[in-house]
Amino acid sequence: MAQAPVRETPVSNPVQTRTRFGDFRQGFLGNKLAIVGLVVISLFVLMAVFAPLLAPYDPIKDQNLAQRFDGPSASHPLGQDELGRDILSRIIFGARVSLTAGLAAVVFATVFGTFVGVVAGYAGGLIDATLMRLMDIILAFPSILLAIVIVSILGQGLTNALLAVGVVLLPQIARVVRSSVISVRERDYVEAERAIGASDSQIVFSAILPNSLAPLIVQSTLALATAILDVAALSFLGLGAQPPQPEWGAMLTDAFRSGFGVFTEGQHAIIFPGVAIALSVLAVNFIGDGLRDALDPRRRR
Amino acid sequence: MVRAIPGDPAQILLGQTATPEAVAEIRTRLGLDRHPVVQYLLFLRDAATGDLGDSIVTGQPVTATLLEKFPATLELALAALLFAVVIGVPIGVIAAVRQYSLLDRITSVIALTGVSMPIFWLAMIFVVIFTVNLEILPFPGRVGNEVSFTSYTGVYTLDTLITLNFPAFWDVLKHLVMPAVALGTIPMAVITRMTRSSMLEVMNEDYVRTARAKGVVPWRVVFRHALRNAMLPTVTVIGLQFGLLMGGAILTETIFTWNGIGQFAIQSIDGRDYAGIQGVVLYGAVFFVLVNLLVDVLYAVLDPRVRL
Numbered sequence: 124m125a126q127a128p129v130r131e132t133p134v135s136n137p138v139q140t141r142t143r144f145g146d147f148r149q150g151f152l153g154n155k156l157a158i159v160g161l162v163v164i165s166l167f168v169l170m171a172v173f174a175p176l177l178a179p180y181d182p183i184k185d186q187n188l189a190q191r192f193d194g195p196s197a198s199h200p201l202g203q204d205e206l207g208r209d210i211l212s213r214i215i216f217g218a219r220v221s222l223t224a225g226l227a228a229v230v231f232a233t234v235f236g237t238f239v240g241v242v243a244g245y246a247g248g249l250i251d252a253t254l255m256r257l258m259d260i261i262l263a264f265p266s267i268l269l270a271i272v273i274v275s276i277l278g279q280g281l282t283n284a285l286l287a288v289g290v291v292l293l294p295q296i297a298r299v300v301r302s303s304v305i306s307v308r309e310r311d312y313v314e315a316e317r318a319i320g321a322s323d324s325q326i327v328f329s330a331i332l333p334n335s336l337a338p339l340i341v342q343s344t345l346a347l348a349t350a351i352l353d354v355a356a357l358s359f360l361g362l363g364a365q366p367p368q369p370e371w372g373a374m375l376t377d378a379f380r381s382g383f384g385v386f387t388e389g390q391h392a393i394i395f396p397g398v399a400i401a402l403s404v405l406a407v408n409f410i411g412d413g414l415r416d417a418l419d420p421r422r423r424r
Numbered sequence: 425m426v427r428a429i430p431g432d433p434a435q436i437l438l439g440q441t442a443t444p445e446a447v448a449e450i451r452t453r454l455g456l457d458r459h460p461v462v463q464y465l466l467f468l469r470d471a472a473t474g475d476l477g478d479s480i481v482t483g484q485p486v487t488a489t490l491l492e493k494f495p496a497t498l499e500l501a502l503a504a505l506l507f508a509v510v511i512g513v514p515i516g517v518i519a520a521v522r523q524y525s526l527l528d529r530i531t532s533v534i535a536l537t538g539v540s541m542p543i544f545w546l547a548m549i550f551v552v553i554f555t556v557n558l559e560i561l562p563f564p565g566r567v568g569n570e571v572s573f574t575s576y577t578g579v580y581t582l583d584t585l586i587t588l589n590f591p592a593f594w595d596v597l598k599h600l601v602m603p604a605v606a607l608g609t610i611p612m613a614v615i616t617r618m619t620r621s622s623m624l625e626v627m628n629e630d631y632v633r634t635a636r637a638k639g640v641v642p643w644r645v646v647f648r649h650a651l652r653n654a655m656l657p658t659v660t661v662i663g664l665q666f667g668l669l670m671g672g673a674i675l676t677e678t679i680f681t682w683n684g685i686g687q688f689a690i691q692s693i694d695g696r697d698y699a700g701i702q703g704v705v706l707y708g709a710v711f712f713v714l715v716n717l718l719v720d721v722l723y724a725v726l727d728p729r730v731r732l
Contacts (some may be wrong), residue, residue, distance in 0.1 A: 155455070156533070266669030268689070268708045272701065275693045352542055356675055360546050360690065375545060386548075386556045386563075393552060399544030404540040412536065 136264030152249020163406035192389035225351035231289030238301025284363035344411035477699035486703035495578025497684035504608035516619025551626025663719030
């Protein structure tokens with residue numbers, strides 16, 4: 124614990140007011156892992172944004188079969204893949220695809236999940252029961268299996284893969300939102316809004332949603348980690364990003380499907396894309412954990 | 425629902441050069457010319473009697489194919505779960521007992537790393553390390569070509585054990601290690617976190633304090649008084665994870681060419697095998713539900729207050 128300095132001069136406002144945001148900032152910034160996560164993910168985002176400036180080669184066109192699986196060298200720091208493409212450049216451009224896809228899946232899940240959760244929690248009764256049973260049905264399948272089935276119905280491709288992941292993640296969000304909506308629904312300030320004649324949608328937006336925000340943010344952040352992993356997994360199964368698109372999961376499957384040689388001479392082609400996936404997912408998980416500890420007073424140390 | 429997949433299975437089955445008459449004949453034989461609603465109702469009727477139709481890919485009944493491949497997947501999933509529980513629970517307990525210690529911190533970081541692992545990547549890294557570089561574990565498949573034994577159950581570890589064929593058992597075991605650990609890593613991490621947090625909760629309970637005050641030896645407090653109560657939420661998570669293993673098995677089986685249901689799922693999707701896909705999905709859901717039922721039964725065993 125840092126010792127508070129003793130003030131010599133009288134201050135105008137001696138009472139230290141604790142604000143929710145102040146508490147949150149203190150909790151989150153005090154968590155070293157969360158900061159590490161934030162830094163790492165920021166680097167990945169910068170990498171994705173400035174990909175054309177950072178990448179030394181074109182991720183698709185610069186092929187050279189003579190340099191198939193050439194190891195890391197000065198001109199290709201992370202080596203070359205099964206078509207002799209520069210792995211570093213493909214990972215840099217892959218950040219755009221993989222992170223955007225994961226983010227898009229979570230945005231989808233969050234928007235529709237919040238909608239379902241608010242409607243179910245606020246309306247209650249039959250609507251609640253119907254919606255939540257529907258969510259239970261989605262939850263009754265192993266998530267990857269369900270995502271695979273959805274993609275095989277919609278047709279393979281990155282857009283469909285991220286939609287499938289979004290659908291699979293939706294119930295988690297809906298459940299979290301529903302339970303926090305139910306917990307604030309009967310509070311006095313909601314009652315007060317209703318008393319002054321606010322409509323249902325006004326009550327939802329001004330009173331209910333803001334007070335359900337904390338768990339929603341935490342759940343969405345943790346869902347982002349799952350989403351990045353699942354999109355990569357679908358791409359690995361050949362259901363997501365298609366070659367030659369540089370996507371981390373697809374990079375792994377392209378290398379893997381090129382034969383057993385990848386394990387002997389092309390090890391770097393397996394290692395680095397996976398490191399990118401694991402690092403970004405880990406960073407997001409660190410942030411999610413930090414947010415949860417900071418936003419949930421019961422978990423604060 | 426699966427019928428919406430683009431691509432005509434009859435056409436795929438016969439190849440692009442097939443005559444329209446032949447395609448039409450196959451369509452009639454497979455019932456594809458009927459209305460989708462009729463197809464669905466027929467599917468429900470047949471599924472209730474255990475008939476999931478014939479797999480277009482293998483030409484065998486789907487039920488028979490699933491039964492044939494189930495032991496391989498079950499063996500893999502059980503081994504993965506064993507790894508996850510045997511490693512996860514003790515680490516979680518230790519981390520909770522020594523809360524805030526260096527060990528606890530390292531554990532949480534490792535657990536979080538475990539949850540963040542793409543298992544298909546982890547599996548490939550294992551192959552690079554243990555097969556290619558160290559040359560101590562075999563890849564791919566479930567058993568070496570030179571090993572022969574009679575299979576009664578399809579669970580190879582069991583088969584080789586009951587026939588007392590120890591060299592074969594050893595070979596099967598070596599094939600099983602990498603896929604099982606890869607598949608078990610995420611559940612292991614989840615179980616560690618859950619065990620730790622529920623242990624922490626229980627350690628603050630009155631009955632633990634009472635036990636301590638009575639002078640019960642510390643390890644007995646931890647195992648008899650705390651762990652038994654902390655296991656309730658942990659068992660739920662273990663069950664949930666076991667159901668989810670079926671999903672992860674698809675990825676693991678693809679990499680290790682493990683001839684189980686996961687591989688069959690991918691083959692079915694590639695071949696537009698409606699009956700196969702339906703069978704796998706139905707199986708996945710049924711398995712998930714059964715496992716959760718088992719968890720409820722375990723609850724009653726662990727907690728006498730719960731009556732079935």
